[in-house]
Amino acid sequence: MTDNSVAIVTGAAQGLGAAITRALLRQGYKVCVTDVQETKGKSFVQELQKEFGPGAVIFSLCDVTKEEDLKRTFDLTVGTFKTVNLLVNNAGIVWEQNPRKTIDVNLMGPIFGCQLALKYMGKTNGGKGGVVINIASTGGFLPAAALPCYHASKHAIIGLTRSYGLPYHLERDGVLFGAVCPHFIDTDILRNPKTLVEGLDVVTNNQSMMSPDYVAQGVLKILEDRISGGTLVVSKEKGYQYIGTQKELDDFTCTVKPL
Template sequence: MQIKDKKAIVTGAASGLGLAFSKELLRNGAATIILVDIQETEGKAIAEKLNSEFGKKRAIFLHCDVTKNSEFDATFKEAVNILGGLDILINNAGVVNEQNFAKAVEVNVTAVIRGSLLATQQMGKDTGGKGGVIVNVSSIAGLQAIPNCPIYSTTKHAIIGFSRSFSQPYHYQRTGVRILVLCPELTDISVSENSSTNENFQCPDLIEIEKNIHPQRVENVAHGLVYAIRCAQNGSIWVSEEGKPVYEVQLPDTLPAKTKIEDN
């Protein structure tokens, strides 16, 4: 899919990766971006800044707590009405919260599933749409075990599992909506935002993990997002790490062959 003139929604867009994604989409010609975030003051300021850089009404902020189902539904409907349709959804909103696992699941898993279903209802060919692209933002933590942050790792594994299942031909042949997964490593923004006072980053051991990591710039992840939207096949999983171009990883679709145990 070419991004020029496309209409997009980005969740968690007021800072960090979500902001970088929004900028990169606009830089590549997206017609309008709806910025969805719970941070109202920051979101409005970001929308003004983006409009100053890219043109009037290119970025529109909508305040929303994605963990509140009725609020998310209403905001999504408002966003689509403003855009006059939808081509791209970036499910980016996420938290690291090992102390409140319910919140981590609500933001990182439930909201991603809900957003994907809402977008498919709008873009699906079976419901009168033209098809489109959904990018669900997971993490490298969704591809490996992270003992320091087991709740976060679990939620990111869930995003991959849902996306792989929802992208199967059973769904894609009906909807024409590509489902992609982006798995970034820690970024310079996520590291700088991490503190004991930030409710979105509650993992005491994360500081220890960061000591051995040289975080990449969010702009690098945003470049990877654009590449995936343009070129990636439905159901594919893309990793962004070490400031290098994104690369695809393939997970097995079948269980390993069982080893027959011979009777003694």
């Protein structure tokens, strides 16, 4: 982190995104909070401005499925803070009954974000480099009978992160890519009526639920470790653990079972 550290966090009005935002502000970052929930997002930013100062955080109304919304958010962030060097692609939904929406938010949103990050941060475009952190899930490694569409989207995020995380992009543009892959998080996303499907009580009643603040520390760990393409699993059972090989995945699944 430097005095010029500026982040965009998508889906940041509540839950994990809000926890990530607070964690970054405590580290001295300036943050653009983005969300489709305008009233909740602006209220959250006003609360943060009282705590961290009016110049530390701004709000951008943003639907991550719309590339033009994300571009406007980058423009607003650069226009306000003069730079941007961290993007956290956090926005996500669990909505099995609407597979297209699930893929649009959980996968297309991060794809647009990664592409724009290279445009705004990439050295080949006049930028100074930066970091992109995608919020994936242990669902990116494990199957789930109750949530196949959601897990498919998170499998794709793992592939997206590891592909962008290959040396080519880091050497060419100075942009590092990583993913935080949490197990169950105690947020409203699992209790939204849209997410209620047969078998989901296995999730909402699970004793492995973690607080958003605990998971948000995974973002700080990636920023500290700087392993491009790294996929950091966060769980109560194993803590914070990078998974990059089949053996590491096998060891992890010994304690964290598929749904």
